[in-house]
Amino acid sequence: MWLWPRRSFSRSLQYFSKRILRINATPHAVAAGVGAGVFASFFPLGSHFVIAAIVSWLIAGNLVAGLLASAVGGNPLSVPFLWGASWETGKLILHRHLPAHGTPANLGSMMEHVSFGRLWRPVLEPIVVGAVPLGIVFGLLFYVLTRWGMSAFREQRRRRIEERSASRRAAAPPQGHGIGTAAR
Template sequence: MLLKRRSRARVWEGIRGFFWPRKSFLRSARYLTKRVLRLTAAPHAVAAGVAAGVFASFLPFLGFHFLIAACVAYPFRGNIVASALGTAVGNPITFPFIWAATLGLGRLILYGQTPANLAPLRLGQALSQLDVAQLWAPLLKPMTVGGVPLGAFFAIVFYFLTKAALVAFRERKRIRLAAKPHKPSRSLG
């Protein structure tokens, strides 16, 4: 096979590669950026899609981020592929910060208190019983309420950053292609 590995990857290498890319997180970020910039949709559609993915990353519903991002992107005429790529903002490195910020803001909005003034969560007990009702009030509800304004803020920021980057990328590409000398076409006669 043409693109097959020379030696089969060990189980440990596969697990490590899932959590820590072989080449680096910076290379993965560059790859995702180039994938977004090379989408052929209108700048608004790509930027709205990325913004929808960023917004979905701030909600605590893991496993549903792609679906949420697509549902948010559709009414804004956002690109669905860009919305899926935008969910990469929520990753194992950023999730602890996102969750802490959304939980703190949600508790502040709902209860008017900072997280230090509230009773500690018994997360282990609620997870061992897998009772969503026990998780909703102390954890998921504040994270959702805090995630909406934070997600909206970062979605707006990413919308304008993505749109500006996409317009600049396409303008540079247009100038570069215009500067290339054209080969004369051969006539068949």
């Protein structure tokens, strides 16, 4: 099945996190890109990549980090939860009282005929309105986590490189003075 990773979800998540940590940009740029991608994941209509790119550009974030984070956050397994949370939050903000069973009764016919005008008020408007505060909160949270992770990762990498070069210097034979010179 194309939705299921070949190895495991944790392995896929590790791959994407290491890919993001290894991006050659400042910690702020990478973290801002990830925050933009997480922010964009809460929005509907497959607009994740466009929103992630625009927000990344506006806040000087790394575009690749934004698109990767949007791809991870906007996957088919998490989207129903993100959109559901956005819709419920939007209903609270707009003070909408929809029927107890949730969606409008004629949602199926609206989707069948793909009428944006008919879909906007009952479905899309609450999702978009709810996506903004949720996206900001989670985008900021992931910004902080990514910035901290980038700094820790780079510090650990710097220490490893220093240790390797120190061990190479210690293992190398002394050079120069007196070796290979013959007495006359």
